[in-house]
Amino acid sequence: MGDDVKHFVLVHGACHGSWCWYKLVTLLKQAGHRVTALDLGACGINPKQLNEIISIWDYVQPLMDFIASLPQGETVILVGHSYSGLCISLAMESFPEKISLAVFVTAYMPNFKSPPATVMQEDLELAYMLIRPNGLFLEDLSKECMLTEEKYGSIDRVFIVCEEDVVIKEDFQRLMIENSPPKEVNLIRAGHMVMLSKPRELCQRLLEVAEKYHRICDL
Numbered sequence: 263m264g265d266d267v268k269h270f271v272l273v274h275g276a277c278h279g280s281w282c283w284y285k286l287v288t289l290l291k292q293a294g295h296r297v298t299a300l301d302l303g304a305c306g307i308n309p310k311q312l313n314e315i316i317s318i319w320d321y322v323q324p325l326m327d328f329i330a331s332l333p334q335g336e337t338v339i340l341v342g343h344s345y346s347g348l349c350i351s352l353a354m355e356s357f358p359e360k361i362s363l364a365v366f367v368t369a370y371m372p373n374f375k376s377p378p379a380t381v382m383q384e385d386l387e388l389a390y391m392l393i394r395p396n397g398l399f400l401e402d403l404s405k406e407c408m409l410t411e412e413k414y415g416s417i418d419r420v421f422i423v424c425e426e427d428v429v430i431k432e433d434f435q436r437l438m439i440e441n442s443p444p445k446e447v448n449l450i451r452a453g454h455m456v457m458l459s460k461p462r463e464l465c466q467r468l469l470e471v472a473e474k475y476h477r478i479c480d481l
Contacts, residue, residue, distance in 0.1 A: 275344025
C-alpha cells in the first residue's frame with residue numbers, strides 16, 4: 263500500500279452496524295483510499311448472538327481481531343462514532359504500533375488517567391438512551407489502568423464536534439475535549455448521525471486530518 267493511500271477503519275456506535283457508514287465508505291474509496299467498516303459483536307451481520315456478548319471484550323473482538331491481522335508495518339486510521347469511542351480506545355491501548363491516528367466523531371473520548379467508564383457515567387442521560395439488553399459494560403470499563411499514557415496516550419487523536427447533536431450534546435463533547443485534549447478539534451454543524459446527514463463534509467475533514475497526522479510505522 264503506497265504512502266498516499268490510507269486505510270480508514272470505521273467503527274459504529276451502540277445499536278448500529280457497519281451499514282451506517284455506507285455513504286462515507288463510498289466517498290473515501292472514491293478519494294483513492296482503503297476502507298474497512300466493521301460490525302462489532304452481535305451487531306449488523308456479525309454472527310454472534312446478543313446473549314453471547316458477555317463482556318466488552320466479546321463486543322470489541324471483531325475490531326481487535328482485525329487489527330491483530332494487519333501485516334507488520336501497516337497502520338490504520340481508526341474512526342469511532344458515539345459509544346465506539348470507548349471501543350477504539352481499547353484498540354489503541356492494545357495495538358499502538360498499528361494505529362497512526364484516532365478520530366472521535368462526536369464520540370466518548372476517555373482520559374487515560376481514569377477508567378473508561380468514567381466519561382460515560384458523567385453523561386447518564388445518554389447511557390440510558392443507549393442501554394442494551396446486556397448493558398453498556400460499565401463494570402468492565404470501570405477497571406483501573408485500562409488505558410495508559412505510554413500506549414493510548416501515544417497516538418494522535420482528533421475530535422470532531424457535531425454542534426447540533428442532541429444525543430451527545432455539544433457541551434458534553436467540549437467537556438471531554440477539555441478533560442482529555444486531542445491534537446485537533448474540528449466542528450461540523452450536524453446532528454448525531456453526521457455520516458448520514460453530512461457525509462461529504464465528514465469525508466473532507468477525515469482526509470484533511472489524515473494528511474496531517476497519518477504516519478507510516480518503520481518496518
